[in-house]
Amino acid sequence: MTKPDNPDFSAQETLRLIGEAPVNWVPDIRGIDHNVTIIGGGQTGATFAFALRRAGIGKVNVIDAADDESHAGVWLTRARMNKLRTPKSLAGPELGLSGLSFQSWYEARRGAEAYASFDRISRIDWADYLKWYRNFLGIKIRYATKLLQIEPADGHFRLHLDVAGRHHIEMTRKIVLGNGVGGAGGAYVPPALSSLPKTHLAHTSEVIDFTGLKGKSIAVVGSAASAFDAAATALENGAANTHLFARRASIANVPINRVRGYPGAYDNYPHLPDAIRWKQALRFRAAGSTPPPDAIERVVRQSNFHLHLGAPWDVADVREGKVVTQIHGQTFDFDFVIAGTGYFADPAARPELVAFADKIRLWRDQYSPAADERDSSLEAHPYLGLAHEFLEKVPGQAPYLKDIHVYNPAGFVSFGLPIGDVPSIRRDVPAVVARISRDLFLADLDHHEKRITGSVDPEFSEQLYASAIWQAETIAAE
Incomplete structure (x- = not known):
């Protein structure tokens, strides 16, 4: 062709x-x-x-x-x-x-x-x-x-x-x-990494100068797609080695959101009862975010890539220019750490929303799950209306909120994934x-009422059809 x-x-x-x-x-x-x-x-x-x-x-x-x-x-x-x-x-x-x-x-x-x-x-x-x-x-x-x-x-x-x-x-x-992705909250950095200086830490949401990591030893914390992408990019730009640390005992490989991806479920998801949407969000959180197979293949073919399973970071500090941590009794030191640890939702964390963040209805304000279904992260998501609009925590307190439409992953609990x-x-x-x-x-x-009820000039006069008007014949009386 x-x-x-x-x-x-x-x-x-x-x-x-x-x-x-x-x-x-x-x-x-x-x-x-x-x-x-x-x-x-x-x-x-x-x-x-x-x-x-x-x-x-x-x-x-x-x-x-x-x-x-x-x-x-x-x-x-x-x-x-x-x-x-x-x-x-x-x-x-x-x-x-x-x-x-x-x-x-x-x-x-x-x-x-x-x-x-x-x-x-x-x-x-x-x-x-x-x-x-x-x-x-x-x-x-x-x-x-x-x-x-x-x-x-x-x-x-x-x-x-x-x-x-x-x-x-x-x-x-x-x-x-x-x-x-961070539009109604921000990038999540685990407590173990939060004290590291910016000279030694970046989140995957940031622009990272990977060329500056050439010849260095890199740690990537997290096991979703962005973490594997960052590890691969570091290696492809000449990193000496990259170690990826996952909290889970295995990489999430069950994309459970696919079962609700057909039009009936996805298109009508916002109309589901709160209890069903909450359980679906919990189910996704439990299963984890699944990286595509090619993202994993991209790094495992590199001999200087190393994967650590069941290895959450509990502590990290900088000693003599290196980031040092201990995992399962073994000490590791790295030149740089990349956090591929996802995002959090919290309108109060966004400077542009601070004037009224406390008036936005969150899931914790709308729905009370059973004790064994509580999740503070999900509870912090805004409870959105059918047009992705913010809703008031207290009706009548902030009616202007309906005029802000949220089209970012803050709508995860309300609308499901992808969003x-x-x-x-x-x-x-x-x-x-x-x-x-x-x-x-x-x-x-x-x-608009005045506009749609306003006068309209006729498009034609009666002369247009006058010649065709039926005239009954008059029969003369005998």
């Missing part, structure tokens, strides 16, 4: 056939800069921006703290896998428009045979596709713009922003938190956009 002269022909045809996006129908409000502000300019931000455009919602503001496009998102920065962990066939940012899909983009450039030849999408190819998606659709993202604080203000929000080092204040009506990434786009982006549309429409109902 030959590649077309214009690789964007299918995408252009798709946009032509669905027609122009609706004109912005949301009325301007004095003092309001944005109808919707999206925090995060990665795949989430771009997808929401396009979906809102197609819903006729204008004045959408997408911000990202990264300095520029090349440093935004995770795919060229903190993601270290060779291939995405999800099947290539999943629906994604195209939102049901095949001409905008990864497959269409890839086949237009390399052919159908090339697409058929691989099982999962290369991380670099995915990053290139997302760049094309943003540029082709004209998604405007304001880089070097960091959200400092969200301040409720007269039914809207005052955003405190750092824009290229200068403080800005802007007003918005709605907010979408598309700010990644906030490619597999959840098909279910969740339309639901959030539909709620934003409804809320904005009803908030301005007086305006």
